Amino acid sequence: MSNAYKNAGVDVNRGYEAVNRIKKYAKATNRPGVMSQIGSFAGLFDLKPLNMKEPVLVSGTDGVGTKLLVAQQFNRHNTVGQDLVAMCVNDIIASGATPLFFLDYIAVEKIDPDHIEELMKGIYQGCKLADCALIGGETAEMPDMYHDGHYDLAGFAVGAVEKNQIITGQTIIPGDxxxxxxxxxxxxxxxxxxxxxxxxxxxxxxxxxxxxxxxxxxxxxxxxxxxxxxxxxxxxxxxxxxxxxxxxxxxxxxxxxxxxxxxxxxxxxxxxxxxxxxxxxxxxxxxxxxxxxxxxxxxxxxxxxxxxxxxxxxxxxxxxxxxxxxxxxxxxxxx
Structure with a gap:
C-alpha cells in the first residue's frame, strides 16, 4: 500500500489486522436474521424469522462519555465496550423492543490491533448479554484529531416490537x-x-x-x-x-x-x-x-x-x- 498514506499517519495494514480480529467476535454474536458478514459495505438483517405481524423498528444511539478518559487513564479497555452496548440497548427496551443488532464506531489517533481487540471484547460481551448481533461498524484512524492513546466510541442499536405492544407510559395512573x-x-x-x-x-x-x-x-x-x-x-x-x-x-x-x-x-x-x-x-x-x-x-x-x-x-x-x-x-x- 501507499507509503505516502502511512507517512501521513494512517497505516491501512494495521486497520486490516484490526478488522480481521473483529470478525471472530462478530460471528460469535450471530442470531437468526443476520444476512451479512463483517467487511461488507452494509449490515443486513431479515425480520422474517421474528414471525411478527406488525413489526416496528426501534433504534437508539449513544456513547460512553468521559468514562473513556478514566479507562484511558488506567489503561483498562476491555469493559467500556459493554458500556457502549448497554447505553443503546437499555434505551430501546424502554419501548418494549427486542434488540436485534448493533453497530459500533471506534475513532482512534492510531490503530493498535491489540487495543482494538480489547475494546471489542467488551462489545462482544455486551452483545451476548443483550442477545443482539454485531453486524457492522467503523474503525477510524484519525491522526491529529485525537491525542496519542485517546479514542472515542459510539454505538447504534436496532430492535423490533409488535405495534400493539409498544410501551409508551400513557396508561400509567395514580396508584401504580x-x-x-x-x-x-x-x-x-x-x-x-x-x-x-x-x-x-x-x-x-x-x-x-x-x-x-x-x-x-x-x-x-x-x-x-x-x-x-x-x-x-x-x-x-x-x-x-x-x-x-x-x-x-x-x-x-x-x-x-x-x-x-x-x-x-x-x-x-x-x-x-x-x-x-x-x-x-x-x-x-x-x-x-x-x-x-x-x-x-x-x-x-x-x-x-x-x-x-x-x-x-x-x-x-x-x-x-x-x-x-x-x-x-x-x-x-x-x-
Whole structure:
C-alpha cells in the first residue's frame, strides 16, 4: 500500500489486522436474521424469522462519555465496550423492543490491533448479554484529531416490537407501583463530575477498589425485562441515565401524574457515599445527577407487584418497590 498514506499517519495494514480480529467476535454474536458478514459495505438483517405481524423498528444511539478518559487513564479497555452496548440497548427496551443488532464506531489517533481487540471484547460481551448481533461498524484512524492513546466510541442499536405492544407510559395512573432494578454502580453517566471530584478536587492517590468501582461496566437489563414483558402488563419503563431520576422518570409519565420515590427502599452502592463525602453534595443534588443505585424502573399495576418481583428475582434482579404514581405532577422524594 501507499507509503505516502502511512507517512501521513494512517497505516491501512494495521486497520486490516484490526478488522480481521473483529470478525471472530462478530460471528460469535450471530442470531437468526443476520444476512451479512463483517467487511461488507452494509449490515443486513431479515425480520422474517421474528414471525411478527406488525413489526416496528426501534433504534437508539449513544456513547460512553468521559468514562473513556478514566479507562484511558488506567489503561483498562476491555469493559467500556459493554458500556457502549448497554447505553443503546437499555434505551430501546424502554419501548418494549427486542434488540436485534448493533453497530459500533471506534475513532482512534492510531490503530493498535491489540487495543482494538480489547475494546471489542467488551462489545462482544455486551452483545451476548443483550442477545443482539454485531453486524457492522467503523474503525477510524484519525491522526491529529485525537491525542496519542485517546479514542472515542459510539454505538447504534436496532430492535423490533409488535405495534400493539409498544410501551409508551400513557396508561400509567395514580396508584401504580414503581419497581426499581439495581444498577451495577455509576453506569456511564456523570463522569465529568466524577472525574472532577476524584481527580481534580482531591490530591490523594485513590486505591484500586475505587478505580474498580468507577470502571464497573453498565448493567444490561434486556433479558430480565423481556422475560417480564412476556408475563406482565408493563405500563412504563425508564432507563435511569444522565440527569438521574429527575430527567428520566418524567419522560414516561402522562400529564397530570407524578411519582413518589422512597429513597430508603433501596441500597446505594458504596461509590455514591464516597463521592458525596468528597464533594459535600446534598442528597437531592445526587439524585439529579446519578442513578443512585437504580438503573431501570418499571411501572406496573399495583396488583401485579408480587408476581413482578418474583419474576425479576428469578432472573437475578434484586428488584424492589421504590415508589408509586401519584396525582401530583413532578417527583417527590421521601427521605
Amino acid at each position: 407501583a414503581v419497581i426499581g432494578l439495581p444498577s451495577s454502580g455509576l453506569h456511564s453517566n456523570g463522569y465529568s463530575l466524577v472525574r472532577k471530584i476524584l481527580f481534580k478536587d482531591q490530591h490523594q492517590e485513590l486505591d484500586g477498589k475505587i478505580i474498580d468501582q468507577i470502571l464497573e461496566p453498565t448493567k444490561i437489563y434486556v433479558k430480565p425485562i423481556l422475560n417480564l414483558l412476556s408475563k406482565i402488563k408493563v405500563k412504563g419503563i425508564a432507563h435511569i441515565t444522565g440527569g438521574g431520576f429527575d430527567e428520566n422518570i418524567p419522560r414516561i409519565l402522562p400529564e397530570d401524574v407524578g411519582v413518589e420515590i422512597d429513597t430508603t427502599s433501596f441500597i446505594r452502592p458504596e461509590i455514591y457515599h464516597t463521592l458525596q463525602k468528597m464533594s459535600l453534595m446534598s442528597d437531592r443534588e445526587m439524585f439529579q445527577v446519578f442513578n443512585m443505585g437504580i438503573g431501570m424502573i418499571v411501572v406496573i399495576d399495583s396488583n401485579d407487584v408480587n408476581e413482578t418481583l418474583q419474576l425479576l428475582q428469578e432472573a437475578g434482579e434484586d428488584a424492589k418497590v421504590i415508589g408509586s404514581i401519584t396525582n401530583q405532577e413532578g417527583l417527590t422524594f421521601l427521605w
